[in-house]
Amino acid sequence: MKYDYLVAGAGLFGAVFARQAKDAGKRVLVIERRNHIAGNVYTEEIEGIQVHRYGAHIFHTNSRRVFDYISRFAEFNRFTNSPVANYHGELYSLPFNMYTFNKMWGVVTPEEAAAKIAEQREAAGITHPKNLEEQAISLVGTDIYEKLIKGYTQKQWGRPCTELPAFIIRRLPVRLTFDNNYFNARYQGIPIGGYTKLVENLLAGIEVRTGVDYLKQKSELDAEAEKVIFTGPIDEYFGYSLGALQYRSVRFETEVLDKPNFQGNAAVNYTDGETPWTRIIEHKWFEFGKDAEGNDLPKTVISREYSSEWKIGDEPYYPVNDERNGKLYERYRELAQKERRVIFGGRLGEYRYYDMDAVIGAALTLADSEIGGRRTDCGERG
Numbered sequence: 001m002k003y004d005y006l007v008a009g010a011g012l013f014g015a016v017f018a019r020q021a022k023d024a025g026k027r028v029l030v031i032e033r034r035n036h037i038a039g040n041v042y043t044e045e046i047e048g049i050q051v052h053r054y055g056a057h058i059f060h061t062n063s064r065r066v067f068d069y070i071s072r073f074a075e076f077n078r079f080t081n082s083p084v085a086n087y088h089g090e091l092y093s094l095p096f097n098m099y100t101f102n103k104m105w106g107v108v109t110p111e112e113a114a115a116k117i118a119e120q121r122e123a124a125g126i127t128h129p130k131n132l133e134e135q136a137i138s139l140v141g142t143d144i145y146e147k148l149i150k151g152y153t154q155k156q157w158g159r160p161c162t163e164l165p166a167f168i169i170r171r172l173p174v175r176l177t178f179d180n181n182y183f184n185a186r187y188q189g190i191p192i193g194g195y196t197k198l199v200e201n202l203l204a205g206i207e208v209r210t211g212v213d214y215l216k217q218k219s220e221l222d223a224e225a226e227k228v229i230f231t232g233p234i235d236e237y238f239g240y241s242l243g244a245l246q247y248r249s250v251r252f253e254t255e256v257l258d259k260p261n262f263q264g265n266a267a268v269n270y271t272d273g274e275t276p277w278t279r280i281i282e283h284k285w286f287e288f289g290k291d292a293e294g295n296d297l298p299k300t301v302i303s304r305e306y307s308s309e310w311k312i313g314d315e316p317y318y319p320v321n322d323e324r325n326g327k328l329y330e331r332y333r334e335l336a337q338k339e340r341r342v343i344f345g346g347r348l349g350e351y352r353y354y355d356m357d358a359v360i361g362a363a364l365t366l367a368d369s370e371i372g373g374r375r376t377d378c379g380e381r382g
Helices: 013-025 064-070 098-105 111-124 130-139 142-157 195-203 214-220 285-287 292-296 323-336 356-371
Strands: 003-008 030-031 044-048 049-052 059-061 082-086 090-093 187-189 207-210 225-230 247-257 267-270 279-283 299-307 340-344
Touching: 003 013, 003 214, 013 030, 013 082, 013 195, 013 225, 049 285, 049 299, 059 064, 059 356, 064 356, 082 098, 090 098, 090 142, 098 111, 098 142, 111 130, 111 142, 130 142, 142 299, 195 292, 214 225
Parallel strands: 003 030, 003 225, 030 207, 082 267, 225 340
Antiparallel strands: 044 049, 059 187, 082 090, 247 299, 267 279, 279 299
C-alpha cells in the first residue's frame, strides 16, 4: 500500500498524530472534509486580525511536556482569559471571584463572601446536588446562579438546568481572591499568527488533501493505507446504525465594525435568558491582549455565538454527555473495537469534550503506542 497511515481529519488530533508518524519514518496521508486544515481551531486573517472562525480557542495546560511539544510549532503570546458577564447591562467578573461577589452583594472580605454563599446554600437545602442547578447553587449561591449561570447555561445546552447533570459545572472556577484568570493553568496563551499557522507547521512536509470526505470515498482510500486514524463522528462512521448521538451546535454571526474597539475584552458572556446569543467575541483582543495596542487597528471584528440543537448535517460541537448518550456511545465503541484497521480518536471519534492540551496529549499517547519509541506521557489535563 502507498501509505502506512491515512489520517481522516486535519484538526489538532490528526495533525499531531501525523507529525509523530512522519517523524518516525512512516508514510502518511492526511485528508480533510472541509476546504481548510486546523479543524475547529482554524483562524483566518480579516482586517489584520486573526479571527477564530469556529469560536474562541485559548490554549492552557499544566503539562510541561504538552506545552514544550506544541511550542515547537508556534510561539504563544501572553493572553490571559478574563471573560466578562453581562446580565441586562450589569457587568460582572468571570471567573467568579471577589470582584463578582462585591458587585453582587457588596461584600468586601473573603469571609463575608464565603458566609453569603453558605447562607444561600443552606436556605436552598442542598446537601447532595442531583443536577446542574443544585450543583451551581451549592458552589456560588442562589443570586449568582439566577443572574450569571441559569440563563446562559440553558441557552448553551437547550435544556433546563434541572435536567442537566451536575458534573458539567463541577469544574467551575470559584475563588475567594481577586484573581481574574479563568484558567488555573501554568501555561496559557494564543499562538502568535493564529492556530492555522500552528497546524501548518505541524503538517509541514506531509501530504494533505482538503475537500476530501473519507466516508464518501472509503473503499478507494482504504485501499491506499495500512491503517486509518478516524477523527470524525463515531456514529456517522457506522451510518448512525444504532441511532444518532446528541450534540449541541453553534452558529456564528461575524461582522467587521468600522471602529477600533467594540467591547474592550475578548469575550463577553450574555447570561440572561432573553438575549438570543450566548456571547460576543472581539477577536483582536486575543492577539494583542487587553491594552491600547489593538487600537492601532482602525477596525475590529466581532462574532456573536448562538447555540442550537444539532441535527445530521450540522457541525457537531459539544457532546451531550448524559446517561442516554453515554450508553449509546458505549455500543458504538464496541463496534469500533471490531474495526481491525481503523483507530478512532479526538472529540468526535471518542464522543467527549476535549481541551486542546488533552487532544495533543491523547494524540501523542496514541502515536507512542502505535509507532513505538520513547514513551510520551502527556495525559495531564489543564
